[in-house]
Amino acid sequence: MKLSSASTLSLAYFAYFAVLGVFVPYIGLFLDGRGLNSHDIGVLLAIVTGMRIVGPSLWAALAVRRRDPIGVMRFGAVLATLGWLCSFYQGGYWPLVAGLALYSLCWTAILPQLESAAFHYLDNDTSRYSKVRTAGSVGYIVLVMLGGWWFQHTGPQMLPHSALLFLMLMLATLWLLPKYRLEPQTDAQPLRFRTLWTHSSFVKFMLGAFFMQMSFAPFYGFFTLYTRDLGYSGSDAGLLIALAVAAEIVAFFYAGRILKGRSYQKLLGLCYGLTAVRWLMVAFVADSGWLLAASMLLHAFSFAIAHSCAMQFIQQFFPQHQRSRGQALYAGLIYGGGGAVGAYVAGVAWQDGAGSTFTFVLGAGCALLSMVLALSLPKKIQPAG
The missing domain is CATH 1.20.1250.20 (MFS general substrate transporter like domains)
Incomplete structure (x- = not known):
């Protein structure tokens, strides 16, 4: 059965924020379970979060250059999933840092392009957009609540498996979205920082x-x-x-x-x-x-x-x-x-x-x-x- 654009976008938002619903609240518990002290956790989270400084602009520039936001989203989601696989590997601190940094950098490719695609497919209808976007908040709440219960019963290792599940759902959903090309803005002036x-x-x-x-x-x-x-x-x-x-x-x-x-x-x-x-x-x-x-x-x-x-x-x-x-x-x-x-x-x-x-x-x-x-x-x- 072929999903409508609105349904596919809702599913994509749900999957995206479901991953965050597992990652954001429980990454500290997961890293503590791996034996990291608070200083090491702080350094790792600083590096992972720091990827968000350059990531959005880099991916946005690539989407504009290639005029293919859907393709950029797909590429970023694949690399983010590969980076996430490091969370299963218990081979030391720095391999975990490197993998999660790759995940974070490539994860920033998804949401800006997804927002752009949503307005494109929904004909800039903010009312329809708000309803579609709510699916993301639902995904976050559901996974935050399930994550707490799951953690209580299985321990820190719930995080790699549950996040990977919704990363795979994200990948599958992005391939359901049809591609479209961005039209160049010839009248746009460069931003003078x-x-x-x-x-x-x-x-x-x-x-x-x-x-x-x-x-x-x-x-x-x-x-x-x-x-x-x-x-x-x-x-x-x-x-x-x-x-x-x-x-x-x-x-x-x-x-x-x-x-x-x-x-x-x-x-x-x-x-x-x-x-x-x-x-x-x-x-x-x-x-x-x-x-x-x-x-x-x-x-x-x-x-x-x-x-x-x-x-x-x-x-x-x-x-x-x-x-x-x-x-x-x-x-x-x-x-x-x-x-x-x-x-x-x-x-x-x-x-x-x-x-x-x-x-x-x-x-x-x-x-x-x-x-x-x-x-x-x-x-x-x-x-x-």
Whole structure:
């Protein structure tokens, strides 16, 4: 039976975020099970995350040059799967680092091209796109919850097998998508990176987003280890993360209404401030299941609304023909650079759990710095010129 474009795209989003639903929450537990200390875990996650600095721009440039985003996605997915196979090999630290770095670099080929393909096949219908994109959040939640249960019953080795399963589903799905060619944009002007850093609002915005991403590093790298040490089960950790993602989905659904007619500057500052509160709650009251669950609900602001405000800034700051490059710059410097620096600092500060409270307080400090930078932004976004 031939699937429609919308169904195939939904399946691709489901598989993509299902892999992340296994990888992001449980990679720390997996690496700890391999006998790595927190410093080694931090270095590995910094290298893996650092691949996201250059990856999006490299793959986007290749897709434009070849005018074949589907082919680039397929090629990247194959290489990412080959890199992932290193997680089955118990031959030392650096082979694992090399394999996961290859996986991470090539994994960045998929989502930007998948987003582009979605709008192409759905005729730029944002309503249809939002419904298709929801499949990704469903995939993430399902695998976070199943992953916690699976980990509890089988141990750390669940991660290589479960992620590989959905990587194979991703590969199969990408071959169901028909190819299309990108038309060259002859009127597009090259992005002049040097001029961007003369805009004080752009510098403040990027620094704020950078420190914000750094603040997330203890959560992404060590939260499941932290909850385990506090006596929570793998299923409990999965439910807590799923609660955060559920709050994110609801917030994304209403983000348009929330942003409409409101100051992006104040909203961004509010989101960053609530993120600081969130990390302080994780640091000091995580022994209470109810309070820890309440801190997860703040993910609606610390990610969903904050991300929506950031996207509003990118859309309005960059000229229309340069927005894709602006997105690549943002993704590389913030998610790649901020994530890599944060992962390294968190790995050093964690000290195999002895520094867990301090590490989350450090994350709260980064979020507070982001709040100050956000509130110093102009009330209206001035486009780059």
